[in-house]
Amino acid sequence: MALKTFKPYTKSTRGTVLVDKSQLWKGDSYKPLTVGQHSTGARNNMGRITSRHRGGAHKHKYRIIDFHRSKKNIKGVVERIEYDPNRTSYIALIKYADKDMKYIICPQKLEIGDTIESGKNVEIKVGNCLELIDIPQGSAVHNIELVPNSGGKMARSAGSSATLTGFDGDHAIIRLGSGETRKVSSKCMATLGSVSNPDQKNIKVGKAGRTRWKGQRPQSRGVVMNPVDHPHGGGEGKTSGGRNPVSPWGQSAKGLKTRRPQRSDKMIISRRKKRK
Secondary structure (H helix, E strand, O other), X not given: OOEEEOOOOOHHHHHOEEEOOOOOOOOOOOHHHEEOOOOOOOEOOOOOEOOOOEOOOOOOOEXXXXXXXXXXXXXXXXXXXXXXXXXXXXXXXXXXXXXXXXXXXXXXXXXXXXXXXXXXXXXXXXXXXXXHHHOOOOOEEEOEEOOOOOOEEEOOOOOOOEEEEEEEOOEEXXXXXXXXXXXXXXXXXXXXXXXXXXXXXXXXXXXXXXXXXXXXXXXXXXXXXXXXXXXXXXXOOOOOOOOOOEOOOOOEOOOOOXXXXXXXXXXXXXXXXXXX
16 A cells, blocks of 8 residues: 655644555444453553553554464355555454354455455465465565464564475475575475555654554653662763663663574574664
């Protein structure tokens, strides 16, 4: 979809660039596949903030997405394509031959009226979901399982995809968008194509208020705080903190690896590209 700009009637509209959603469904979401969400303001059951700079988001419902593509070898038709406030990609409402309805992550180039299917021996085309062993090498895939029958976990955000580069025994080798190359079981399911809404990365919010609508509150730098509030605080004038960049609790913010070891680490062939 195209990008949408505005006439500069105000200072905020001068710099605003949004994604044009005029082709999307304009009605309500499919009610049986929605549940209510309770806003916590990032506070736990004791009322203490556990994640900073959250709160004040617009109220919305959660759409239940079929990450498992659970309807095996049953053809479904794309009823409509919708905006989902819970994710950057669009979602598609699928009506299957047995009259069941499911939401899935919408791939690029999937149109209303298209037929999709998941399972064994299905056609190789965008939107169909197969085991990695049945997908040709070099194909772009998304919504990839890490463990068979666990539901898609990787490559789910707007415009993202991974490339199936080859096979090694019972494992498939995939290259993720981050540059990481890893092995997963060839029995894992993946959906053909890239995720919809690739223009998400070109959005310019234009004003602080739009960020508040999304639930992100203002953030203050540590160097402008007092020493009681942050390790960088205090000093005469505009000092730079007097120590290496850290979080308010002293955790190093540059260079220290904080990722905990995962069981799947042994499946990583090469790590993601480092930022320059």
